[in-house]
Amino acid sequence: MPSAQDVPAGDASTAVAADPVAAARRRELQRLVRGITVVELMLTLMIVGILAVVSTSTYNSYKQKTSVNQAISDIAMIQAAVSLFAVDNQGLPASLAQVSPQLAAMLDPWGNPYQYLNHTDVKGKGQFRKDKNIVPINSDYDLWSNGPDGKSVPPLTGMPSRDDIVRANNGRFIGIAAEYDP
DSSP states (O other): OOOTTTSOGGGHHHHHHHOHHHHHHHHHHHHHHHHHHHHHHHHHHHHHHHHHHHHHHHHHHHHHHHHHHHHHHHHHHHHHHHHHHHHHHTSOOSSHHHHOHHHHHOBOTTSOBOEEEEGGGSSSSTTSOBOTTSOBSOSSEEEEEOTTTTOOOSBTTSGGGTTOEEEEGGGTEEEEGGGOOO
16 A cells, blocks of 8 residues: 555545545545535425514514504594594595495505494384494494405404404504404
8 A cells, every 4th residue: 555655745645545445435525515415405404494484473463453453543533533523524424435435445454444323313223333332432423444354243252353453442442353352
């Protein structure tokens, strides 16, 4: 077997290749390096996947909060317009269209029209929005968005109404129906 002194200076790789033990170690090292690379790649992909799931859920939560805040802001603005109408006309409007055609055409963040119910125009209390004690939440008029599901029933405790954005206590509360506690 040639020694490192017997091999010319430019042929060091030939000497390693000629040594079967060194060649076996080299192949084993290359195999280990390839295996670590695959494990590292799988670990990296798992981390990226976890970050994608977390960021997507965070973004959806942010988007939902933004939609709720927009509906709250819209209801406050509609309430102000209804109040101005009531002062100018000595009474509440029968519908939002009577206040302004733009208000009647206005949609909530989920693409549904805002709902308005003047209590003076309704016989009985069956259509009024009600709290957990089945008591009307307003004495003048009801104003609400049907929320993300687009469905609603008069009692706020009904499942379709839990996500509604409501005006309650004659305008002292505007928010998610599930959060309203008289």
